[in-house]
Amino acid sequence: MEVKIENLKKQFGQVIGVKDLDLNVRDGEFVALLGPSGCGKTTTLLMLAGIYKPTDGTIRFGDRVVNQVQPRDRNIGMVFQSYALYPHMTVFGNISYPLKLKKVPKQEQMERVERVANTMGIGGLLDRRPGQLSGGQQQRVALGRALVKEPDILLFDEPLSNLDARLRLTMRSEIKQLQNRLGITAIYVTHDQVEAMTMADRIAVMNQGVLQAFDTPEDLYDRPKTLFVAGFVGNPPMNFADVSVMAEHGGFTARNESIRLQVPAERGQKAAAAGKVRMGIRPEDIHVVDEGDAVTAEVVIVEPLGRDAMLDVRFGSDQFLVLADPQKHIRAGDQVKLHFDMDSVQFFDLQSERSLLWN
Amino acid sequence: MTQPTTTLDDQFTAAESRTRRSRKKSLSSNMAAYGFLAPAGFLVITFFLVPVVIIFYLSMTNLSTSNFTTDLSAMQFVGLENFRILFNDQFAAKIFFNTVFYVLVTLSLFNVTLALIVSLLSTHIERRAGFAFRAIWILPRITAATVYIMLWRRLAVEAPYGIINQVNTLLGQTTYNYLDARPWEFVIVVNGFIGVSFGMIIFTSAIESIPKDLLNASLVDGSTILQRIRYVILPLLRWPLLFVVTYQTLSLLTSFEQILLLTDGGPGLYATEVWSLTAYHRALSNYFGNAQWGYGSAFAVVLVIIGVVLAVIYMRVFRFNELVAEPKIEVL
Numbered sequence: 001m002e003v004k005i006e007n008l009k010k011q012f013g014q015v016i017g018v019k020d021l022d023l024n025v026r027d028g029e030f031v032a033l034l035g036p037s038g039c040g041k042t043t044t045l046l047m048l049a050g051i052y053k054p055t056d057g058t059i060r061f062g063d064r065v066v067n068q069v070q071p072r073d074r075n076i077g078m079v080f081q082s083y084a085l086y087p088h089m090t091v092f093g094n095i096s097y098p099l100k101l102k103k104v105p106k107q108e109q110m111e112r113v114e115r116v117a118n119t120m121g122i123g124g125l126l127d128r129r130p131g132q133l134s135g136g137q138q139q140r141v142a143l144g145r146a147l148v149k150e151p152d153i154l155l156f157d158e159p160l161s162n163l164d165a166r167l168r169l170t171m172r173s174e175i176k177q178l179q180n181r182l183g184i185t186a187i188y189v190t191h192d193q194v195e196a197m198t199m200a201d202r203i204a205v206m207n208q209g210v211l212q213a214f215d216t217p218e219d220l221y222d223r224p225k226t227l228f229v230a231g232f233v234g235n236p237p238m239n240f241a242d243v244s245v246m247a248e249h250g251g252f253t254a255r256n257e258s259i260r261l262q263v264p265a266e267r268g269q270k271a272a273a274a275g276k277v278r279m280g281i282r283p284e285d286i287h288v289v290d291e292g293d294a295v296t297a298e299v300v301i302v303e304p305l306g307r308d309a310m311l312d313v314r315f316g317s318d319q320f321l322v323l324a325d326p327q328k329h330i331r332a333g334d335q336v337k338l339h340f341d342m343d344s345v346q347f348f349d350l351q352s353e354r355s356l357l358w359n
Numbered sequence: 360m361t362q363p364t365t366t367l368d369d370q371f372t373a374a375e376s377r378t379r380r381s382r383k384k385s386l387s388s389n390m391a392a393y394g395f396l397a398p399a400g401f402l403v404i405t406f407f408l409v410p411v412v413i414i415f416y417l418s419m420t421n422l423s424t425s426n427f428t429t430d431l432s433a434m435q436f437v438g439l440e441n442f443r444i445l446f447n448d449q450f451a452a453k454i455f456f457n458t459v460f461y462v463l464v465t466l467s468l469f470n471v472t473l474a475l476i477v478s479l480l481s482t483h484i485e486r487r488a489g490f491a492f493r494a495i496w497i498l499p500r501i502t503a504a505t506v507y508i509m510l511w512r513r514l515a516v517e518a519p520y521g522i523i524n525q526v527n528t529l530l531g532q533t534t535y536n537y538l539d540a541r542p543w544e545f546v547i548v549v550n551g552f553i554g555v556s557f558g559m560i561i562f563t564s565a566i567e568s569i570p571k572d573l574l575n576a577s578l579v580d581g582s583t584i585l586q587r588i589r590y591v592i593l594p595l596l597r598w599p600l601l602f603v604v605t606y607q608t609l610s611l612l613t614s615f616e617q618i619l620l621l622t623d624g625g626p627g628l629y630a631t632e633v634w635s636l637t638a639y640h641r642a643l644s645n646y647f648g649n650a651q652w653g654y655g656s657a658f659a660v661v662l663v664i665i666g667v668v669l670a671v672i673y674m675r676v677f678r679f680n681e682l683v684a685e686p687k688i689e690v691l
């Protein structure tokens with residue numbers, strides 16, 4: 001089922017929850033709504049579910065405008081962060097509840113609940129109550145309840161936030177596979193970018209009720225359209241420094257008082273005319289080298305991450321995060337030489353905060 | 360009352376067996392615990408235990424106006440004589456069944472059902488409107504009993520004072536004294552309106568503490584608002600319901616001041632007389648100033664026994680101790 005959101009707005013008194021949201025979700029697509037806490041993700045989802053009525057704008061499922069349609073007539077399944085299982089019902093009662101409300105015959109209810117429960121690997125738990133289940137099992141029950149009525153659209157509101165890290169990893173791929181196999185359109189709210197990047201076909205990045213970008217994970221990462229997206233996507237986050245890009249000696253240079261870096265022509269060209277711009281470069285594109293045309297920096301903090309050591313380095317007035325080989329045994333206070341791999345450098349306009357490369 | 364004491368004691372015992380240091384500590388915190396219990400303990404002892412002991416004693420004497428005011432030595436210990444008289448009293452059965460009727464009907468119609476309806480309604484409308492709606496239902500509870508009853512009497516009595524009868528007169532209908540014609544209806548409604556607020560407050564807070572996600576989930580799963588009440592909200596109100604039933608049964612059993620002021624147990628012989636009112640009438644307000652303190656105490660003793668037995672049964676049947684969660688604060 002296609003979902004078309006146009007100009008969607010939700011206001012709670014004076015508080016703006018969602019502002020002029022436009023979003024088209026294709027049939028069978030897995031879309032993640034990504035953004036920091038309080039940016040309006042849940043509000044958007046609850047409007048799709050029919051719990052909140054939009055203040056303005058339209059929501060279409062396929063060609064049908066659903067603004068005024070009751071939740072029960074929308075044929076959606078929803079999974080909540082808190083699982084929202086009915087504590088007084090057994091697992092069977094929970095999963096069969098949507099079917100009972102649809103007046104599906106008892107026999108068919110049993111069959112369908114059993115089928116879904118077996119898919120979710122909770123077939124043996126049907127007599128238990130939610131209170132007797134682990135977090136992961138509760139999450140599967142919640143998923144089973146959302147799936148049992150064979151919804152057109154699946155809505156997820158941070159479904160994995162309450163699980164431990166290992167379980168989150170398994171559930172992530174399980175949900176993705178399930179959605180893929182069933183081909184149900186899914187809208188998945190999360191504040192965890194790794195979740196969004198790994199699961200979604202496309203990611204809608206929101207901030208303060210406003211849509212910042214709607215792109216594939218690759219585009220968001222490699223071709224961020226705004227400064228917010230560049231800074232929000234990626235962990236550790238992108239480094240920024242204010243520079244001027246000049247055409248010099250047939251090439252382009254980005255420079256400020258402490259750095260002077262060669263910029264590839266196709267990127268430098270677009271940034272050259274703009275005066276002072278904000279340059280962005282990811283930690284993994286900066287390398288600690290022993291010699292060469294390098295920037296010398298002082299290490300302020302070293303954080304061992306296992307595979308890498310994350311260095312907090314300072315040069316001039318700029319402070320960058322850099323990933324280094326832990327075998328080099330770099331310590332705080334050391335001087336290091338840095339090589340900037342400028343092939344994926346980003347430039348943003350300081351006023352509009354939009355990319356100079358991708359708009 | 361005894362529940363927290365035992366729990367604390369258990370913990371102290373456990374703590375004591377651990378180390379000497381913690382024994383010293385637990386002794387002093389034991390004192391602190393009793394210190395905290397002292398004010399409540401004082402109230403219970405002074406205003407419940409001591410009076411109960413006194414009426415148990417009085418119920419076995421023939422103390423009454425005739426021998427108290429003139430000749431105290433005439434008061435005698437008469438054993439269970441008052442109870443023998445009570446069980447042979449030709450009106451005792453009627454009063455007993457009056458009480459059962461009054462408690463059951465008021466409890467089921469008002470203290471539980473109407474309270475539930477008011478809290479469900481007021482939590483399904485706009486928040487402030489719901490709040491105002493509930494505030495209105497608290498008025499009968501916080502109005503002084505005499506004022507409240509005067510309002511009702513003013514409604515019910517004969518023309519030209521009674522408001523209902525003024526309307527009747529205008530419509531050309533015959534007029535009644537409603538308190539004579541329909542005493543039970545008035546007794547139950549008058550008490551019921553007072554009784555709604557307690558359940559209403561308990562149920563409302565229970566409904567509002569149901570997680571929003573759970574309520575939203577039910578709508579997404581396909582329920583209507585009414586189905587959600589039936590399948591999700593009501594089952595989650597089980598404990599508050601049982602608590603209100605228990606508490607209000609006991610509360611209704613002992614309440615009599617509104618009936619006293621409204622019908623005084625009448626009209627006629629004991630039409631709306633309930634047990635607690637009889638205890639009051641016999642002991643403190645008998646005809647010609649003939650107060651039978653001993654005999655009235657016997658009525659009160661029966662009521663205390665019924666109350667305690669009911670409380671124990673309710674606690675057992677509803678397993679109230681499961682409701683009392685283990686204290687989360689570690690006692691050092």
Ligand SMILES: Nc1ncnc2c1ncn2[C@@H]1O[C@H](COP(=O)(O)OP(=O)(O)O)[C@@H](O)[C@H]1O
Pocket residue numbers: 012015016017018035036037038039040041042043044
């Ligand atoms: N029912 C509500 N009443 C008032 N304000 C709300 C309500 N729901 C959400 N908001 C506000 O709307 C904004 C977006 O909230 P929400 O959608 O829950 O954010 P997210 O799910 O992205 O963390 C927040 O500022 C929040 O305080």
Ligand SMILES: [Mg+2]
Pocket residue numbers: 038041042043
């Ligand atoms: Mg949220």
